[in-house]
Amino acid sequence: MATAAPAIDIGIPEAQRLEIATGLGRVLADSTVLYAKTHGFHWNVTGPMFNTLHLMFMGQYTELWNALDAIAERIRALGCPAPFGGATYGQLSSIAESQGIPAALEMVRELVLGHEAVARTIRGVMVTADGANDQPTADLLTQRLQIHEKTAWMLRSLLEA
Numbered sequence: 001m002a003t004a005a006p007a008i009d010i011g012i013p014e015a016q017r018l019e020i021a022t023g024l025g026r027v028l029a030d031s032t033v034l035y036a037k038t039h040g041f042h043w044n045v046t047g048p049m050f051n052t053l054h055l056m057f058m059g060q061y062t063e064l065w066n067a068l069d070a071i072a073e074r075i076r077a078l079g080c081p082a083p084f085g086g087a088t089y090g091q092l093s094s095i096a097e098s099q100g101i102p103a104a105l106e107m108v109r110e111l112v113l114g115h116e117a118v119a120r121t122i123r124g125v126m127v128t129a130d131g132a133n134d135q136p137t138a139d140l141l142t143q144r145l146q147i148h149e150k151t152a153w154m155l156r157s158l159l160e161a
């Protein structure tokens, strides 16, 4: 007979673990949708800024892709399933898909809005993580916030005179 896994007992009450994991699921969904959008823009961007934006978007989607694993595995460490699948992410994400293929600077504008949207989602979860004394989640989310806010600034700078 298989040995039963012990109940999770890391010092965070179950209700708070579930609430944090649910919030992290929304962060994962936002990050995944933004990842896919950024990669799609990398493929489809055209115009005089092609080289700059093609390369910039590659750096950004690579960073996002690497972050997905850390977010999903934090959800697992909290004892919950990590959401996956396109339709699931579509339901959980606060970021809308693009309508067709935007012009180059419209892509930049959409990505500014996307990074800011993830930052807002993260701040909502941060309140719960702080309240539950969940430092690993707060640390992960702090790192993600830094990246999203810095990336939003860099993208926004392309649109400013």
Ligand SMILES: [Fe+2]
Pocket: 042, 058
């Ligand atoms: Fe490529």
